[in-house]
Amino acid sequence: MELIWEGVTEALHLIFSGDAYVYEVTLTSLTVSGSATAIALVIGLGIASLLAFRPPPGRTLALSAFNAGMALPPVAVGLIVAVLLWRTGPLGQLHLLYTPAAIVVAQAVIATPVVTALSTAALQSLPSRLRLQIMALGASRLQATWLLFREARLSLLAAAMAGFGAAISEVGATIMVGGNIKGSTRTLTSAIVLEGQQGDFETAMAFSIILLALIFVVILTFTIVQQRRPQS
Amino acid sequence: MFQRFSPCMRLVSILAVTFIISSIILGCGGGKEKLILGATTSVQDAGLLDEIVRAFEMHSDYDLIPVVGGSGQILEMARRGEFDVIMTHSPADEEQFIVDGEGLDPRQVMENYFVLVGPKDDPAGVVGVVSLAEALKRIASAEQTFISRGDNSGTHERELSIWQSLLIDPKGQNWYRESATGQGQNLLIANDDAAYTLVDTSTFVTFGSRVQLMPLVTDRVKPNAYTVIRINREKHQHVNVVGAIAFVEFITSAAGQCLIAEFGRSEYGKSLFVPVLGCPQAVGHLGLTSRR
Numbered sequence: 001m002e003l004i005w006e007g008v009t010e011a012l013h014l015i016f017s018g019d020a021y022v023y024e025v026t027l028t029s030l031t032v033s034g035s036a037t038a039i040a041l042v043i044g045l046g047i048a049s050l051l052a053f054r055p056p057p058g059r060t061l062a063l064s065a066f067n068a069g070m071a072l073p074p075v076a077v078g079l080i081v082a083v084l085l086w087r088t089g090p091l092g093q094l095h096l097l098y099t100p101a102a103i104v105v106a107q108a109v110i111a112t113p114v115v116t117a118l119s120t121a122a123l124q125s126l127p128s129r130l131r132l133q134i135m136a137l138g139a140s141r142l143q144a145t146w147l148l149f150r151e152a153r154l155s156l157l158a159a160a161m162a163g164f165g166a167a168i169s170e171v172g173a174t175i176m177v178g179g180n181i182k183g184s185t186r187t188l189t190s191a192i193v194l195e196g197q198q199g200d201f202e203t204a205m206a207f208s209i210i211l212l213a214l215i216f217v218v219i220l221t222f223t224i225v226q227q228r229r230p231q232s
Numbered sequence: 233m234f235q236r237f238s239p240c241m242r243l244v245s246i247l248a249v250t251f252i253i254s255s256i257i258l259g260c261g262g263g264k265e266k267l268i269l270g271a272t273t274s275v276q277d278a279g280l281l282d283e284i285v286r287a288f289e290m291h292s293d294y295d296l297i298p299v300v301g302g303s304g305q306i307l308e309m310a311r312r313g314e315f316d317v318i319m320t321h322s323p324a325d326e327e328q329f330i331v332d333g334e335g336l337d338p339r340q341v342m343e344n345y346f347v348l349v350g351p352k353d354d355p356a357g358v359v360g361v362v363s364l365a366e367a368l369k370r371i372a373s374a375e376q377t378f379i380s381r382g383d384n385s386g387t388h389e390r391e392l393s394i395w396q397s398l399l400i401d402p403k404g405q406n407w408y409r410e411s412a413t414g415q416g417q418n419l420l421i422a423n424d425d426a427a428y429t430l431v432d433t434s435t436f437v438t439f440g441s442r443v444q445l446m447p448l449v450t451d452r453v454k455p456n457a458y459t460v461i462r463i464n465r466e467k468h469q470h471v472n473v474v475g476a477i478a479f480v481e482f483i484t485s486a487a488g489q490c491l492i493a494e495f496g497r498s499e500y501g502k503s504l505f506v507p508v509l510g511c512p513q514a515v516g517h518l519g520l521t522s523r524r
Binding site: 180 | 268282438468
């Protein structure tokens with residue numbers, strides 16, 4: 001219990017003393033997981049609108065795959081992505097391993113099924129005749145999709161938040177493909193692991209609190225956007 | 233004009249901007265030639281690895297990428313051609329690695345000692361014995377809990393070699409447990425259970441105040457030696473030979489050896505690792521920063 005208070009004090013101290021290491025690690029976490037979420041959103045919303053509006057044959061199977069993908073074990077993803085990116089591996093030529101970009105790839109792989117599965121459910125729960133009606137009013141396919149996204153925005157933003165949550169809280173794959181390198185691939189989560197291994201539990205606790213605060217601020221922003229009434 | 237966008241659109245644009253900024257950040261730093269170093273957890277857990285990386289990058293023109301694992305994992309990945317140079321502490325496996333033609337030019341760079349730690353009341357009565365072997369023998373016959381790393385690390389290999397010399401097979405015994413964790417975590421587990429375990433002196437000093445276990449038997453006969461080995465390019469075409477040579481030269485130079493000698497002095501009042509080749513006093517201070 002004492003350790004938690006020490007962690008809180010240490011966290012406040014680190015944040016307000018402008019510790020460069022803390023800011024660097026926090027910025028890495030935010031940019032890496034932000035990019036992974038952005039990629040997951042683009043891919044996830046694309047697949048979701050396909051599955052919901054123009055169901056290809058085998059939709060149930062595909063959907064089951066994405067639903068199962070929500071429970072994708074990050075350690076397995078880390079191992080697979082790492083082996084693919086090894087310099088002796090099939091994608092070794094890209095020289096991505098042990099770079100922030102490799103973490104973006106791994107986190108995007110983890111977040112994409114979450115976004116896809118939840119978005120598909122969101123779009124499928126719209127009244128089925130809504131799309132026909134919009135199309136009948138002369139909207140193009142793209143316009144119709146956009147309007148339907150707006151209609152389902154509450155659930156779609158929830159999907160985005162879940163995707164971001166999966167990405168930023170991930171650590172197994174992050175260390176495996178990123179390597180936990182100070183100044184480049186050390187994120188908040190991998191810093192927590194390292195500080196713990198070094199026995200510096202106050203700092204580990206402080207980083208945990210900073211991570212929780214960061215997640216809260218980002219999710220708060222999403223939620224404010226989500227809860228705003230549409231200005232139409 | 234921003235008002236014209238719907239909230240969703242705004243969020244999308246914020247995400248897009250984040251993405252662009254981050255790709256710019258991620259894109260930077262790709263200019264320098266990469267050198268991949270496979271190193272063991274004990275070097276990272278003590279905090280020395282970050283210092284070595286920082287000093288070598290200042291000293292040279294390489295982007296040094298440290299990859300951390302137990303000695304077993306590091307040697308296995310090296311056999312797959314994933315590293316340019318490695319730093320491990322598992323003598324028997326290293327020898328096999330050289331014999332197999334995987335590695336070249338092994339150099340011992342630093343060492344510390346293995347120490348058997350255990351609860352203060354020492355139920356197995358190992359205090360005062362002369363060797364680790366004798367101490368482990370007493371733990372086995374007293375059936376006192378012993379926590380093993382169990383992860384093919386250098387520490388684990390050392391422990392196994394002692395059991396082997398005693399002709400004791402501890403696996404499966406109810407007093408013998410494998411933690412399968414890194415050096416520091418393993419020590420904490422042993423501490424929680426008030427059990428005996430084998431640890432290196434650097435980790436024990438780093439964890440000092442957090443652990444109630446006492447150092448009982450230190451093995452000064454056979455130090456825990458860390459060796460750097462370059463990977464043989466004839467076996468693995470990706471190996472950066474020039475970079476690996478630069479790293480070996482740096483870590484065996486006066487600058488590298490003094491970095492090792494100085495490490496930990498400001499924080500713990502003593503060196504955590506002993507540089508094997510020695511640090512001439514004149515080169516003493518390198519302006520070491522704290523752990524970060």
